[in-house]
Amino acid sequence: MKISFIIPCYNDHNFLDEAIESILQHTSGLFEILIIDDGSPTPIATPFDKYPNVKVLKLPTNQGVSAARNLGIQSASGDYIVFCDSDDFITGDVSFLMEEILERHQSADLIFGQMENEQNTGVNKPLTSDVFTDDISKRVRLISFTRFLYARKFLLSKTIQFKIGLSNCEDTLFIMNCAAMADKIVRSNYVFYHYRTRLGSAARSLLSDKKISDRFALIDGIIDLLKDQHSKAYILKMLQTFMWDMNVLHRVKLHLSEDSVTTYLTKLSTVYQDCFAFADRPKFCNQNGLPWTGFHETCMNLLSEADYQRLFATLHEYFSKEDI
Numbered sequence: 001m002k003i004s005f006i007i008p009c010y011n012d013h014n015f016l017d018e019a020i021e022s023i024l025q026h027t028s029g030l031f032e033i034l035i036i037d038d039g040s041p042t043p044i045a046t047p048f049d050k051y052p053n054v055k056v057l058k059l060p061t062n063q064g065v066s067a068a069r070n071l072g073i074q075s076a077s078g079d080y081i082v083f084c085d086s087d088d089f090i091t092g093d094v095s096f097l098m099e100e101i102l103e104r105h106q107s108a109d110l111i112f113g114q115m116e117n118e119q120n121t122g123v124n125k126p127l128t129s130d131v132f133t134d135d136i137s138k139r140v141r142l143i144s145f146t147r148f149l150y151a152r153k154f155l156l157s158k159t160i161q162f163k164i165g166l167s168n169c170e171d172t173l174f175i176m177n178c179a180a181m182a183d184k185i186v187r188s189n190y191v192f193y194h195y196r197t198r199l200g201s202a203a204r205s206l207l208s209d210k211k212i213s214d215r216f217a218l219i220d221g222i223i224d225l226l227k228d229q230h231s232k233a234y235i236l237k238m239l240q241t242f243m244w245d246m247n248v249l250h251r252v253k254l255h256l257s258e259d260s261v262t263t264y265l266t267k268l269s270t271v272y273q274d275c276f277a278f279a280d281r282p283k284f285c286n287q288n289g290l291p292w293t294g295f296h297e298t299c300m301n302l303l304s305e306a307d308y309q310r311l312f313a314t315l316h317e318y319f320s321k322e323d324i
Contacts, residue, residue: 001102002030003094004078004152007086008068010038015087015196016046020054022089026192029095034075036068066162066170073155080111080149084193088146091116092192098149101186105131109182111149112142115193132185137233137288139179140226141240145171147193150178168211169218176237180225209256212264215245219271227274236290238275243292246299250315265308276304 005023009016016035023033033054037044039062048054057075059068069083080098084090092113101111112132133139154160158181162170179185219241226234245268252261278284281300285292295318302311 001080001095001098002032002078003027003098003149004072004076004081005031005033005084005090005094006036006069006072006076006081007033007084008036008038008065008072009040009044009086010062010065010068011040011042013044013046013086015089016044019084019086019089020046020051022091022194023084024051024053026090026093027095028093029099030078031095032076032078034072036072038062038065038068064165064167066164066166070161070164073152073161076152078152081152081155082149083146085146085195088196089194090192091194092190094149094192097188097190097192100190101130101188105184105186107151108184108186109151109154110178110185111188112147112185113149113188113193114191115144115147115195116191117195117197119197130186130188132187136180136226136230137236139182139185140176140222140230140233140237141290142175142179143172144195145175146195148175148178154178154182163217163221166214166217168214170214173218173221176221177225180230209260212248212252212256212260215248216267216271223271232288235275235278236285236288238272239281239285239290239292239296242272242275242300243296246296246315247319249311250319253312265303265306269303269306272300272303275300 007016007019020033023031031053033051035044035048035054035056037056037058039059044056048056057071059071072083073081082094097113098111101108155178160174160177160181162174166173219238222234222237222241226237249264249268252264256264275281282292282294282297295314298314299311302308302314
């Protein structure tokens with residue numbers, strides 16, 4: 001069995017060598033590394049001829065990380081795919097994880113292990129079961145798409161791709177679709193991926209009109225996938241997304257124009273109408289493992305009442321305490 005590591009890259013090549021070296025150091029089986037140059041205006045400085053198993057594919061123009069990863073999926077020759085960002089690195093033997101899982105289960109559409117960052121070194125927590133639940137409402141709440149191994153045959157047969165045009169939330173939408181469509185998902189407590197937290201990185205630069213637009217594209221994806229077929233999963237996923245939207249909304253006044261803030265609030269009030277009408281949200285979330293707190297319930301009520309002044313005051317008070 002072979003693994004394809006897909007690393008999209010645009011301009012910022014500072015950590016690329018470290019990402020490649022980490023794969024070479026920690027991977028014991030058959031593998032390839034596909035560097036997808038997303039139309040960088042200047043050539044990548046890394047001398048790839050010194051690396052075994054590395055191939056560089058270049059998009060003619062900058063099309064975004066979704067297009068780069070899709071090219072990687074189409075070009076990969078591995079049985080399983082791992083997506084690695086160019087500023088992150090691999091800390092464990094992914095081949096070992098794959099072989100351990102397949103020896104016990106013969107097949108899996110998705111395999112996921114654990115990840116770490118500078119604040120969390122990654123703990124091998126005991127698992128009650130390694131076969132992940134068939135409950136769609138729990139599956140679609142899976143996040144951190146880089147901690148997964150994806151069966152390439154599964155991605156191709158289900159025509160699952162990253163949504164072109166999105167540069168934010170594209171990974172959340174991708175893993176949600178994968179989790180919903182997979183026949184078998186298997187998990188491990190094995191830590192293999194290090195997520196590097198950097199100021200200014202795409203994931204941390206949350207606030208702009210484009211990023212807000214991408215968040216609504218994510219919500220549209222949730223509605224399209226779940227609303228008519230999986231009502232329980234739909235409400236839970238929307239409530240999960242709402243929790244993160246409150247985190248974003250906390251900072252919008254510092255980054256967006258007043259018109260943009262007003263537009264954002266108006267649209268939030270529209271997309272969460274089904275959640276406003278859902279009875280006894282706290283009990284529902286508690287029964288289904290979503291950490292819905294009194295703070296979230298207050299925010300939901302204030303948004304539904306269009307009491308935006310009190311909503312911002314509540315957000316400020318809560319997140320100010322969180323930052324201490």
